Amino acid sequence: MTIASGVPVRDALDSAGVAIRASGSDTPRLDAEVLLAHVLGVRREALFLDPGREVAGPQIRDYQALVRRRAVERAPVAYLVGTRGFRHLELAVDPRALIPRPETELLVEAALGLPHGARVLDVGTGSGAIALALADERPDLAITATDVDEDALAVARENAARLGLDVTFAAGDLLDAVPGARFDAVLSNPPYIPDGDRAGLPADVRDHEPPGALFAGADGLDVYRRLIPQAAAAAPLVAVEVGAGQAAAVEALMRAAGLGSVEARPDLAGILRVVVGRT
Template identity: 65%
Template sequence: MTIGAGVPVRDALDSALVALQGAGVDSPRLDAEVLLAHALGVDRAALWLHPEREVTGAATRWFRDAVRRRAVGREPVAYLTGRRGFRHLDLEVDPRVLIPRPETEHLVEALLDLPHGVAVHDVGTGSGAIALALKDERPDLRVGASDVSPGALAVAHANARRLGIDVAFTEGDLLDGVDGGDLHAVVSNPPYVAEGERAALPRDVAAHEPGLALFAGAEGLGVIRPLVTQSAGTAARVLALEVGAGQAPVVRGLVAAAGFDDVTVIRDLAGIERVVVGRR
């Protein structure tokens, strides 16, 4: 991709579009717009409103490099910009954490009707997306979150500080060290990709996102099974889990067998059974 000094926005986008399309990127127009908007420090609407604006200097250099990294190395756009929107929040993300997805927002929605002031714990919090969104939208809740990865917790802590949201973060595997007698709800977007599906993942995901947050044994249930068991041993009345495509029937059975026998399955916008919520 060639972008010289003083190139109008429209031309910079067209040049990036050619490079990204040629590389087989799934969403070349969107990616080009997000990257250029970030380079210029504006929102995407400004690109459409002012297509004649010139891209110069440091913005040109950053945009050219970002498009190359996206096209050649398939680095995710969110890692290139360091940002990802989730619910009403603008989160900082980097390769230490899974990039929050729109379908995970269904987990937050499923818990917005919890009783006033109860305790909720987010297992495998990553960037802190679920925990921070819950606390942002339901400030009365007592929200805790944990992750086995120190790097992920550092990202979550940084997001909480920058956003001014009070969530208690702890390092630990699943519910280890969590006061289960005080819990009302457990929520998690756990690793659920089966090892055999590794080769089928998009390069963006497989090559760049943390495997610890993706893969969970031969069936993809290596984290969900023990988490359901641990949750059953707490006082939690609600257990909400994100699951992979095709996993909902099995997970529904696991959740019901653990005593959360009032089970609801929520589909994402693509119609996939994505969230399993058990109550008791």
């Protein structure tokens, strides 16, 4: 992509969109708009409010560099701009932690109806998305968040400090981070992609997001097999995100762990995405 000095926003977006589309992105125009809004320091909608607006000077070079990283390196847009929206929050994100996805918001919704003062554990918190969204929307809850990855936990702590939200963080593998503790609900978006699916993932996911937050054995269920018995022993409500086609297997694991009432909830695409179990 080459942009001359003083180019109208529309032309800059068109040129960037062509380069990003050629790289295989499913959302080239959106990617181009998000990157340009970031460079200009405005909201995306502002790109279209002033038809005569131009991109010039250092902003052109900065935009070219970001578009090149998106098109050539396949770097995720969220990592390039350093933020990702989740529920009502704008979270800082970088390659230390998985980028939050919209479907994970279903886990937050599963906990919004908890009684006042309930104790909630978010296992594998990553950027802190689930725990911090709950702290934002239900400040009465006592929320703990864990992760085995110290780097990811650092991102979550940084987000909590920046947003001024009260969450207790602990490092460790699954519930080993909080030995003997009891909760009213355990939530988790664990790794669930089968190892054999690695090659088929989009390059921006496969090559840039932390593999420890993505892959979980031959069938993608390795973490659930360890997590669900621990969670069921610690709380009367367990809710986990699952991959496409995994809901039935995870429901069976919940029942085997003593959770008698189990249901799977679909995301907006109709995929059974969250499994909730209660004693």
